Amino acid sequence: MTERMNKIKGEEVLEALRMGLWMITLHPDTKEYELKGDERTYRSLGITETEDGKKCFQKWKEGIDPEYYRYVEEGIQEMILGNVTEIEYRWNSPGKGPYTFSWIGVKVLEKEDCLILEGCHRILKDSLNSYGHKVSRKMGSLIKNDFYQAMLSGTSGYMEVDLESGMIQNSGGIWGKYAKIGKEIGIGFQEMKKIYIKNVVMEQDFDRYNQNMDLERVKERFKNGEKTWTFQLRRLMKDGSYRWMEVVTQVFQEKEKKHRYALFYIKDIDSHKKRHLEQEKAASMDALTNVMNRRKFEASVYRFAEESDIKGCALLLFDIDHFKTINDTRGHQEGDMVLKKFAVILLEAFRKSDYIGRFGGDEFIVFIKHMPRKILDQRLETICQLLKNTKMNGFTCSIGIYMIEEDAMDYGKFLKRADQALYVCKKKGRNQYRYWNDISVMNK
Numbered sequence: 001m002t003e004r005m006n007k008i009k010g011e012e013v014l015e016a017l018r019m020g021l022w023m024i025t026l027h028p029d030t031k032e033y034e035l036k037g038d039e040r041t042y043r044s045l046g047i048t049e050t051e052d053g054k055k056c057f058q059k060w061k062e063g064i065d066p067e068y069y070r071y072v073e074e075g076i077q078e079m080i081l082g083n084v085t086e087i088e089y090r091w092n093s094p095g096k097g098p099y100t101f102s103w104i105g106v107k108v109l110e111k112e113d114c115l116i117l118e119g120c121h122r123i124l125k126d127s128l129n130s131y132g133h134k135v136s137r138k139m140g141s142l143i144k145n146d147f148y149q150a151m152l153s154g155t156s157g158y159m160e161v162d163l164e165s166g167m168i169q170n171s172g173g174i175w176g177k178y179a180k181i182g183k184e185i186g187i188g189f190q191e192m193k194k195i196y197i198k199n200v201v202m203e204q205d206f207d208r209y210n211q212n213m214d215l216e217r218v219k220e221r222f223k224n225g226e227k228t229w230t231f232q233l234r235r236l237m238k239d240g241s242y243r244w245m246e247v248v249t250q251v252f253q254e255k256e257k258k259h260r261y262a263l264f265y266i267k268d269i270d271s272h273k274k275r276h277l278e279q280e281k282a283a284s285m286d287a288l289t290n291v292m293n294r295r296k297f298e299a300s301v302y303r304f305a306e307e308s309d310i311k312g313c314a315l316l317l318f319d320i321d322h323f324k325t326i327n328d329t330r331g332h333q334e335g336d337m338v339l340k341k342f343a344v345i346l347l348e349a350f351r352k353s354d355y356i357g358r359f360g361g362d363e364f365i366v367f368i369k370h371m372p373r374k375i376l377d378q379r380l381e382t383i384c385q386l387l388k389n390t391k392m393n394g395f396t397c398s399i400g401i402y403m404i405e406e407d408a409m410d411y412g413k414f415l416k417r418a419d420q421a422l423y424v425c426k427k428k429g430r431n432q433y434r435y436w437n438d439i440s441v442m443n444k
Contacts, residue, residue: 019122020044026115033057044123046093065090079105079117082227084252099123106250107228158265161189163219190215202242205233218262222251244273286358288336289343297357301367305409313404314368317418321396321430323362338395345386349379380433398425399433
């Protein structure tokens with residue numbers, strides 16, 4: 001029997017268990033609700049798939065036996081609060097008589113304009129022989145229920161962890177082996193995480209992974225009122241590539257025993273995430289030179305100043321000498337080639353952690369994070385030499401620099417001083433670099 005059941009596909013399981021999947025969207029501003037479901041949900045409620053979501057919700061609501069209505073309402077409120085909740089109630093089908101349903105659901109998304117609940121329902125008893133319980137309860141260990149596994153069937157993997165013992169109670173999908181391994185060798189979730197993290201998560205995402213999945217932090221967040229949260233990471237693949245994934249954490253507590261569990265489930269969002277990153281890049285990068293645009297550059301400097309010490313950093317303003325002449329004599333196409341070549345030289349000369357942007361026209365701007373002046377001088381000399389040796393008949397640039405002496409951020413002031421140093425370069429014949437800090441000392 002067990003072997004036969006293991007071969008049943010997901011759709012057949014849902015059909016065999018007389019179960020359907022549903023989604024309710026709530027609009028707090030308008031107090032409107034929408035109900036959508038799969039074919040089994042629509043069929044059990046006598047609804048056609050073409051019906052409007054608001055009409056579907058209204059039809060479902062009208063069919064709830066008045067004796068059970070308050071329990072259903074309480075159950076939905078528990079879901080809205082972020083609790084995984086089961087509701088058992090009687091529903092009157094027009095022309096067919098009463099059914100007894102078990103609905104289980106949870107809040108999966110919250111935005112300013114809407115909340116989304118997702119779950120599954122199962123027919124417990126139908127027709128005139130129905131019995132029904134007035135039940136609205138938060139769930140305990142959920143993965144043990146067939147129908148909850150079906151609700152998670154759209155995810156790439158899931159784990160249920162007992163927060164009291166730290167043991168993995170159940171797991172599936174790409175995380176399917178962890179529960180079995182944990183039980184076989186007697187280790188909990190925390191130890192399992194340390195063993196496998198390097199094999200499945202990109203190193204750059206280690207901190208984010210630990211911050212969101214460390215069980216002590218999970219318990220602390222739950223204690224502070226958080227019940228559901230998400231984060232994104234890059235999962236390593238066997239061929240060395242990676243895919244973007246989203247991990248959802250849902251913490252729930254048994255009402256009677258106060259036992260706490262964490263349900264982690266992971267979704268593949270690679271296509272959506274990469275499309276979003278491409279759009280974000282297009283909005284923040286200069287299309288011609290592939291360096292930051294002015295807005296992105298400024299925002300990056302401000303963000304750095306909020307998180308780190310800005311004193312000792314440097315702001316550099318570059319201007320390609322006689323660029324108008326290049327455009328007028330060689331044509332705008334070659335002028336564009338000069339801009340692109342100059343951007344490549346800057347990207348190669350500085351570190352990946354530094355910020356490089358196009359300020360406008362033939363001007364570029366660079367923010368250097370805590371580089372000794374001697375090394376910065378060497379980089380600038382290299383840039384000037386590379387420009388002279390370029391195959392495009394050579395060109396030069398002038399560079400104004402301000403070594404930041406202040407503890408507090410004042411971007412406008414820093415930019416003005418770099419621009420003043422650049423002006424001195426042009427006045428002294430171009431093809432050189434000057435520090436505002438030196439100029440100000442000489443003028444005293």
